[in-house]
Amino acid sequence: MVAGPTSAGPGKDRLRLWIRLLRASRTIEAELRERLKKEFDTTLPRFDVMAALYRSPEGMLMSDLSRFLLVSNGNVTGIVDRLVSEGLVTRARRNGDRRTSMVRLTEEGSKSFAAIAAAHENWVGELLGNVSEDEARRLTGMLKSFRSNWEGRE
Amino acid sequence: MVAGPTSAGPGKDRLRLWIRLLRASRTIEAELRERLKKEFDTTLPRFDVMAALYRSPEGMLMSDLSRFLLVSNGNVTGIVDRLVSEGLVTRARRNGDRRTSMVRLTEEGSKSFAAIAAAHENWVGELLGNVSEDEARRLTGMLKSFRSNWEGRE
DNA sequence: TTATAAAACTTTAAGCTTGAAATAATTCCG
DNA sequence: CGGAATTATTTCAAGCTTAAAGTTTTATAA
Numbered sequence: 001m002v003a004g005p006t007s008a009g010p011g012k013d014r015l016r017l018w019i020r021l022l023r024a025s026r027t028i029e030a031e032l033r034e035r036l037k038k039e040f041d042t043t044l045p046r047f048d049v050m051a052a053l054y055r056s057p058e059g060m061l062m063s064d065l066s067r068f069l070l071v072s073n074g075n076v077t078g079i080v081d082r083l084v085s086e087g088l089v090t091r092a093r094r095n096g097d098r099r100t101s102m103v104r105l106t107e108e109g110s111k112s113f114a115a116i117a118a119a120h121e122n123w124v125g126e127l128l129g130n131v132s133e134d135e136a137r138r139l140t141g142m143l144k145s146f147r148s149n150w151e152g153r154e
Numbered sequence: 155m156v157a158g159p160t161s162a163g164p165g166k167d168r169l170r171l172w173i174r175l176l177r178a179s180r181t182i183e184a185e186l187r188e189r190l191k192k193e194f195d196t197t198l199p200r201f202d203v204m205a206a207l208y209r210s211p212e213g214m215l216m217s218d219l220s221r222f223l224l225v226s227n228g229n230v231t232g233i234v235d236r237l238v239s240e241g242l243v244t245r246a247r248r249n250g251d252r253r254t255s256m257v258r259l260t261e262e263g264s265k266s267f268a269a270i271a272a273a274h275e276n277w278v279g280e281l282l283g284n285v286s287e288d289e290a291r292r293l294t295g296m297l298k299s300f301r302s303n304w305e306g307r308e
Numbered sequence: 309t310t311a312t313a314a315a316a317c318t319t320t321a322a323g324c325t326t327g328a329a330a331t332a333a334t335t336c337c338g
Numbered sequence: 339c340g341g342a343a344t345t346a347t348t349t350c351a352a353g354c355t356t357a358a359a360g361t362t363t364t365a366t367a368a
Contacts, residue, residue, distance in 0.1 A: 013290040014282040015275050018182065020297040025179040026224050028172065033356085045324060062347060070180050075325055077348055082323085099333045099346045121169050128168040135296065136167040142285075142293060143174040187326085199354065216317060226356055231318055233354080253316040253363045 028127050035123055040116050045071075045079050047120070050088065050105060050113040059092070059102035088112060182281050189277055194270050199225075199233050201274070204242065204259060204267040213246070213256035242266060 033044045052068050053060060060068070066076045080103055083089035088109030091101045105113065128136065187198045206222050207214060214222070220230045234257055237243035242263030245255040259267065282290065 011275060011279045011287075013287045013294070014285060015278050017285065017290040017294045017297075018278045018282060020294045021175065021179050022183070023224070024297050025175050029176070030224065030356095037357085043323075063345085070177070070184065071324090072326055073347065074327080074349075078324075097334070097346080099331095101347085121165060124169050124172045125165045128172060131168060131171065131296075133167045136171040139293070139296060140167070140171045140174045142289065143171075143178050184326095191327085197353075217315085225354090227317065228319075228357085229355055236353085251316080251364070255317085 028124075031127060032120065032123060036116070036120075039119060042116065045075075046083060046088075047113075047116060049076070049079050049083060050109060051117065053089065053103060053105045054110065054113050054117070057104070059104040061100050062103065063100075065103065083109070182278075185281060186274065186277060190270070190274075193273060196270065199229075200237060200242075201267075201270060203230070203233050203237060204263060205271065207243065207257060207259045208264065208267050208271070211258070213258040215254050216257065217254075219257065237263070 029044065036042050036044060036047055048069050049065060052065055056064075062073065062076055062080070065080070066073045069076070080089060080091065084091060088106055090104050090106055092104065093101050131139070183198065190196050190198060190201055202223050203219060206219055210218075216227065216230055216234070219234070220227045223230070234243060234245065238245060242260055244258050244260055246258065247255050285293070
């Protein structure tokens with residue numbers, strides 16, 4: 001998925017774009033993962049879950065989390081398990097529907113996330129340093145538009 | 155890593171860009187992974203390795219592969235192990251340096267990859283369908299330039 | 309030489325990831 | 339009501355991924 005087109009021809013430009021996109025995100029992701037590990041002894045998936053929960057103080061269901069994060073249900077189960085065991089997150093059984101449980105950041109989790117998120121934003125600013133703010137906005141717009149076409153079509 | 159900035163302010167545009175980038179590549183990647191599984195009973199990492207080898211008929215060292223694919227050494231070991239056991243790839247011990255082995259596609263592997271790659275290219279063309287070829291080239295250029303700044307700096 | 313370092317690779321432990329199967333609770337309807 | 343389908347979640351097996359530690363081979367240099 002990281003190798004280039006094997007020949008020239010029509011349609012190759014989209015393939016090239018995809019390969020660039022993937023290489024860029026993988027490289028940045030690897031750098032962020034490494035820093036999260038070194039500086040905060042945490043992982044990208046844990047950070048993702050905490051980021052989602054930070055935006056929803058009222059809590060999220062497991063299915064909300066997996067839908068929002070674009071990962072499978074079983075995946076979220078394991079990550080939340082570990083966050084719970086670390087005291088960063090709670091699972092609260094609900095009276096209304098006993099199949100579900102509300103997942104929330106603990107106070108400690110919230111404080112912890114705020115600190116990590118600040119560093120994370122600086123890192124991204126650094127890693128994308130030579131994209132001007134203006135260029136960043138334009139790129140964001142282009143990415144937004146090409147996503148909307150086919151995403152979530154089923 | 156998929157959640158948005160938690161507030162407005164300077165530097166947020168780069169963070170937004172990063173989140174878009176990540177969501178886009180994850181969504182496309184998930185779709186491609188699923189199709190590779192359904193249509194060809196293979197995986198993205200296997201496809202990546204085969205794509206790299208297809209470009210190098212003379213073969214690649216394990217370390218070449220991991221460097222090119224942006225993954226760890228140990229990772230490539232496992233994937234190549236499985237490809238070898240499937241008869242798609244060979245590991246040839248070299249006389250010159252007995253620490254290394256040349257990894258190559260078998261004839262079967264080469265044929266198999268060509269078929270998968272054709273489908274893969276069509277899928278990417280479809281998934282990025284509403285990016286014009288011209289826009290694709292411009293985006294590719296922007297991604298290329300912002301990568302070169304910091305990648306491989308150490 | 310011959311120790312020592314460096315290089316190429318594999319192994320290992322822990323965690324992430326998926327899709328499919330299993331559980332449990334709720335909703336739908338006949 | 340009561341069986342059937344649906345929904346929310348967990349469990350499971352297989353594979354991917356990394357960092358760190360270990361093995362084997364080659365290069366360096368005292």
